[in-house]
Amino acid sequence: MPAPPHPHRDPIVHHDDRTGRAVIVAPRRGERPHGADLAAAHGGQGPASWCPFCAGNEDRTPPDVLRAPAAPAPWRARIIPNRYPFAEPAPAPLADGVASRPAHGVHEVVIESPRHDTSILSIDAATWSDGWQLVRRRLADLARRGDLAWGTVFKNSGPRAGASLDHAHSQLVAIDFLPPALQAEFAAAALRADPFADLLAEAHAAGRVVREAHGLVAIVPPVPRQPCETWIVPTSRQPQFHATGADTADALAHLTQDLVGRLARLLPGVDYNWWLHDAAWRADAAATAVVADRWHWHLEILPRASELAGFELATGCHVNSLPAVEAAARLRDA
Numbered sequence: 526m527p528a529p530p531h532p533h534r535d536p537i538v539h540h541d542d543r544t545g546r547a548v549i550v551a552p553r554r555g556e557r558p559h560g561a562d563l564a565a566a567h568g569g570q571g572p573a574s575w576c577p578f579c580a581g582n583e584d585r586t587p588p589d590v591l592r593a594p595a596a597p598a599p600w601r602a603r604i605i606p607n608r609y610p611f612a613e614p615a616p617a618p619l620a621d622g623v624a625s626r627p628a629h630g631v632h633e634v635v636i637e638s639p640r641h642d643t644s645i646l647s648i649d650a651a652t653w654s655d656g657w658q659l660v661r662r663r664l665a666d667l668a669r670r671g672d673l674a675w676g677t678v679f680k681n682s683g684p685r686a687g688a689s690l691d692h693a694h695s696q697l698v699a700i701d702f703l704p705p706a707l708q709a710e711f712a713a714a715a716l717r718a719d720p721f722a723d724l725l726a727e728a729h730a731a732g733r734v735v736r737e738a739h740g741l742v743a744i745v746p747p748v749p750r751q752p753c754e755t756w757i758v759p760t761s762r763q764p765q766f767h768a769t770g771a772d773t774a775d776a777l778a779h780l781t782q783d784l785v786g787r788l789a790r791l792l793p794g795v796d797y798n799w800w801l802h803d804a805a806w807r808a809d810a811a812a813t814a815v816v817a818d819r820w821h822w823h824l825e826i827l828p829r830a831s832e833l834a835g836f837e838l839a840t841g842c843h844v845n846s847l848p849a850v851e852a853a854a855r856l857r858d859a
């Protein structure tokens with residue numbers, strides 16, 4: 526029997542029309558364990574004794590949503606429901622247009638290695654690619670459902686990037702509204718006939734291309750927020766990552782390891798985030814419909830070399846000490 530709804534415990538999304546911000550209040554997020562606490566509770570034993578993501582500890586997580594390869598072979602990557610979700614199936618009917626309502630959606634964890642790898646650079650290429658193939662399949666499943674407006678996969682690598690467990694993993698989220706950052710990107714894209722062709726042509730002309738491989742280009746964006754921010758963009762029109770082929774996911778796996786390797790050589794020990802920007806899954810807003818056919822999914826990789834400080838939080842302006850063209854030159858040489 527499903528658990529009864531807990532109105533004060535379930536995630537609620539609040540849209541603030543005074544600031545344009547959206548905030549999800551999710552009290553259960555505060556209960557999630559931190560790796561350092563789990564290790565301390567096990568008297569300093571190795572991760573196999575306490576890490577819920579290590580192979581052998583599957584009974585400490587909810588059952589798989591997807592896994593690779595299929596049972597009974599030992600898994601190399603798997604997707605599980607997040608025990609501490611900030612989006613989950615809403616217990617009550619949704620009221621569209623209301624400022625505060627249940628954060629309806631899906632929040633899952635992609636475990637990217639059966640071993641306690643704490644960097645994606647120590648995961649072998651085949652296992653690393655398996656994780657991306659699972660993400661592609663899962664996002665495709667969720668996009669088909671029809672009740673979700675947009676979805677993403679994102680990674681928090683390291684404590685400065687928000688990771689609470691250091692076993693390599695990403696999070697997969699699908700929600701029923703378009704977040705403000707995406708609304709802004711879609712609105713800007715609607716002003717150009719071919720926004721991503723422009724983006725890539727300008728990157729080539731300015732010397733901001735880092736690498737090109739198998740139909741994907743890694744660039745330093747025109748206005749990076751942090752030293753060595755990079756975006757991975759397909760050269761051809763592909764609105765949704767999940768609608769591309771297995772070969773594209775494989776190419777993305779290869780390029781993410783390549784770029785994180787460059788970052789690690791340039792900024793040793795740097796934490797980073799990345800996230801996928803798909804086109805909207807539901808063309809229910811005019812701007813969304815316009816951009817859907819001219820969008821290129823892209824992965825934005827943001828090293829966390831400096832903290833978001835008072836000025837950034839006060840103004841939304843970022844202060845970056847490394848000019849974009851110089852960052853691209855350093856990344857190419859790294």
Ligand SMILES: [Zn+2]
Nearest residue numbers: 576579641692
């Ligand atoms: Zn582990």
Ligand SMILES: [Zn+2]
Nearest residue numbers: 710802823825
């Ligand atoms: Zn974007």
